[in-house]
Amino acid sequence: MPKQQRGEATVEQVLDAALGLYASSGEAGLTLGAITSASGVSSGSIYHHFGSLDGVVAALALGALEQLLKELGTALLQAADARSGIRAVVLAYLDFVQARPDAARLIHSVTADRLGMAHAREIRDTQEARLTPITLWIHAHQESGELAALSAPLIESLAMGPVVAVVRRWLTVGDVDLEEAARELPDHIWRSVGK
Incomplete structure (x- = not known):
């Protein structure tokens, strides 16, 4: 070899x-x-x-994040319109968490948060290939009038923030029903980003 x-x-x-x-x-x-x-x-x-040992943890977290972003991007880009795209990305995130709880726990860990805060720009740059199609999708659906005229980072934050909060609570406290979240979150998130 x-x-x-x-x-x-x-x-x-x-x-x-x-x-x-x-x-x-x-x-x-x-x-x-x-x-x-x-x-x-x-x-x-x-x-x-x-x-270093931190390098192992960072590589592990980045690998899990890359897989999550790949699944989110795939779900989003297969959607026919903006509303179904928001639904698809929320459901893909929740599916990822249920299928890979250990990877999800790592992505949402204090260590990953610390690494993310310290290396946010670098991480975003390494994930550019995964993030660019998402940004282009947002702009295309803003131009078509389906999405609110907000910056792409704000749209991403409004769309993903509630999902991340629900996932963190499910991973730590465990008192969130992910089936309820899958039923309810997409429409509530849509109301915050759709036109």
Whole structure:
């Protein structure tokens, strides 16, 4: 196997092991020793590929975020109109969370928040390919008169803010019914962004 492929395999091995540890033990389980034991990858190799333990966590969170954005973008771009697009993106987010609660917990964790705040511009730049079609979709539906004439970041915040809040509450307190959220949120969000 060529060196680059071995490196990619090592990275995947470490990330798979780290996600398993996170799923079973939370952030406290993400220690260098636990990751080396679970992955079979040496600490030197982990440092080589990730720079630090924080680098492993950041790569894990970014990978989960990338998957979420891919699913949201796909759902949004397949919608026939703006209202069905808002519905599709809300439902795709809730489906992602139910299908991958550990990845969702990581995306919404304090550690991911800290990394996000410290590296927001850099993260947005790395996700540009996923975000640009969403921004273009927003502009196209504003030009057609379906979406409110607000900035794209404000539309994104109004559309996703309630979903993120519901998901965080479901992940932490557990007193939110995601089926109710799927029934109710799309129309309430639509009223805040639609025309």
